[in-house]
Amino acid sequence: xxxxxxxxxxxxxxxxxxxxxxxxxxxxxxxxxxxxxxxxxxxxxxxxxxxxxxxxxxxxxxxxxxxxxxxxxxxxxxxxxxxxxxxxxxxxxxxxxxxxxxxxxxxxxxxxxxxxxxxxxxxxxxxxxxxxxxxxxxxxxxxxxxxxxxxxxxxxxxxxxxxxxxxxxxxxxxxxxxxxxxxxxxxxxxxxxxxxxxxxxxxxxxxxxxxxxxxxxxxxxxxxxxxxxxxxxxxxxxxxxxxxxxxxxxxxxxxxxxxxxxx
Amino acid sequence: xxxxxxxxxxxxxxxxxxxxxxxxxxxxxxxxxxxxxxxxxxxxxxxxxxxxxxxxxxxxxxxxxxxxxxxxxxxxxxxxxxxxxxxxxxxxxxxxxxxxxxxxxxxxxxxxxxxxxxxxxxxxxxxxxxxxxxxxxxxxxxxxxxxxxxxxxxxxxxxxxxxxxxxxxxxxxxxxxxxxxxxxxxxxxxxxxxxxxxxxxxxxxxxxxxxxxxxxxxxxxxxxxxxxxxxxxxxxxxxxxxxxxxxxxxx
Numbered sequence: 408x409x410x411x412x413x414x415x416x417x418x419x420x421x422x423x424x425x426x427x428x429x430x431x432x433x434x435x436x437x438x439x440x441x442x443x444x445x446x447x448x449x450x451x452x453x454x455x456x457x458x459x460x461x462x463x464x465x466x467x468x469x470x471x472x473x474x475x476x477x478x479x480x481x482x483x484x485x486x487x488x489x490x491x492x493x494x495x496x497x498x499x500x501x502x503x504x505x506x507x508x509x510x511x512x513x514x515x516x517x518x519x520x521x522x523x524x525x526x527x528x529x530x531x532x533x534x535x536x537x538x539x540x541x542x543x544x545x546x547x548x549x550x551x552x553x554x555x556x557x558x559x560x561x562x563x564x565x566x567x568x569x570x571x572x573x574x575x576x577x578x579x580x581x582x583x584x585x586x587x588x589x590x591x592x593x594x595x596x597x598x599x600x601x602x603x604x605x606x607x608x609x610x611x612x613x614x615x616x617x618x619x620x621x622x623x624x625x626x627x628x629x630x631x632x633x634x635x636x637x638x639x640x641x642x643x644x645x646x647x648x649x650x651x652x653x654x655x656x657x658x659x660x661x662x663x664x665x666x667x668x669x670x
Numbered sequence: 671x672x673x674x675x676x677x678x679x680x681x682x683x684x685x686x687x688x689x690x691x692x693x694x695x696x697x698x699x700x701x702x703x704x705x706x707x708x709x710x711x712x713x714x715x716x717x718x719x720x721x722x723x724x725x726x727x728x729x730x731x732x733x734x735x736x737x738x739x740x741x742x743x744x745x746x747x748x749x750x751x752x753x754x755x756x757x758x759x760x761x762x763x764x765x766x767x768x769x770x771x772x773x774x775x776x777x778x779x780x781x782x783x784x785x786x787x788x789x790x791x792x793x794x795x796x797x798x799x800x801x802x803x804x805x806x807x808x809x810x811x812x813x814x815x816x817x818x819x820x821x822x823x824x825x826x827x828x829x830x831x832x833x834x835x836x837x838x839x840x841x842x843x844x845x846x847x848x849x850x851x852x853x854x855x856x857x858x859x860x861x862x863x864x865x866x867x868x869x870x871x872x873x874x875x876x877x878x879x880x881x882x883x884x885x886x887x888x889x890x891x892x893x894x895x896x897x898x899x900x901x902x903x904x905x906x907x908x909x910x911x912x913x914x915x916x917x918x919x920x921x
Contacts, residue, residue, distance in 0.1 A: 536805065
């Protein structure tokens with residue numbers, strides 16, 4: 408922690424540089440391809456604005472759902488012990504490594520019209536096929552593990568000292584949670600939420616497979632980019648840059664929160 | 671130090687690039703054919719015939735959406751033959767001066783209504799799709815099948831309010847075969863390729879939006895490419911295409 412040993416071998420740095428270039432050069436390539444003369448017009452067309460607005464709305468909704476369900480899940484995984492916990496953790500984190508299109512197919516056979524729960528949902532008058540709700544479901548499915556994973560890590564790092572003290576002073580579990588645990592990992596929750604938001608914003612495969620694509624209803628920014636690419640590559644590039652900019656902003660916010668929490 | 675570093679970086683890049691480049695097997699000759707996704711089954715068949723006639727040649731087929739393929743070719747992909755699902759996409763490649771032969775129409779395809787097997791909703795015409803209780807999926811107007819769907823709506827005067835506008839005809843078919851949607855407008859050949867999962871309901875206005883498939887030799891193609899185009903447009907190729915549901919050109 409306090410030492411300043413920097414004896415990293417040069418060859419290691421060289422490989423690191425190659426890796427960094429591999430990640431950064433493609434982003435530069437997008438910027439170089441932007442048709443700046445038409446940029447404003449391209450990103451402010453009706454379909455572009457509808458897609459950006461829908462993306463922001465659905466990602467925000469998914470993030471709220473991620474926090475509502477992810478925080479209890481992270482506590483259950485970090486603060487309790489039960490049989491099969493390790494298997495459960497692996498299953499819950501599976502969407503992190505699952506190809507999104509597989510997630511879309513899984514959602515289709517769960518919430519789809521002929522899916523496991525689809526029939527019952529239809530009986531009570533809920534049909535989420537091709538609705539904005541389907542987009543939110545797809546985004547939450549892929550983003551929830553990000554919040555669980557980052558908050559569980561924060562909880563383990565924070566330890567249980569303060570919680571134990573509060574409990575020995577007679578605080579009930581709910582009071583401990585509200586007054587001690589949640590404030591302690593507050594920055595962890597926020598940075599987990601930011602990560603979830605970013606993941607939801609970029610969701611493509613599950614949405615395309617499960618929700619469909621209709622302007623203003625289910626066609627989020629990544630789907631709009633994919634469609635524009637067919638006929639108007641310039642518009643696709645311009646919109647990609649918008650998405651990159653939003654992603655950079657999100658990463659910057661998450662980084663600041665992280666820095667703030669470690670000081 | 672920085673010089674040694676940059677030498678090392680350069681070395682690593684060169685090494686990794688050559689490692690990637692040397693993996694393709696060396697046959698006598700390879701013919702790169704880029705064809706619209708809907709042509710997959712008949713073109714695999716035709717390529718087999720071609721290889722039987724030219725034992726020294728291996729036909730490398732690349733199937734994707736026509737617009738995608740055009741973008742790849744314009745970006746310098748080594749296509750020698752390009753078969754597109756519509757004239758407009760071929761025109762994009764021609765406009766870049768990348769064609770070595772005049773495009774020839776070699777097949778046609780018409781739209782049909784795809785419904786679930788045994789047609790549970792009794793959909794029998796384009797009018798059925800304007801019923802708000804029937805959820806219909808179309809292609810987006812930006813892709814060839816969507817342009818055709820717009821044309822039949824315009825001609826028949828029947829507006830369809832789709833629940834989704836997909837980027838490819840296979841996505842439309844997927845929404846119908848999975849039961850998410852009740853109906854979709856797809857090509858006759860797609861229903862045939864889907865087997866028993868979906869059924870086709872023909873409609874009158876379909877004849878107003880016949881999609882013509884053009885094929886051409888691209889800039890990097892030579893005699894072999896021309897021979898492939900000739901095979902596709904000659905009776906043996908035409909028979910294979912018609913077996914998969916494609917229509918004859920110039921109708």
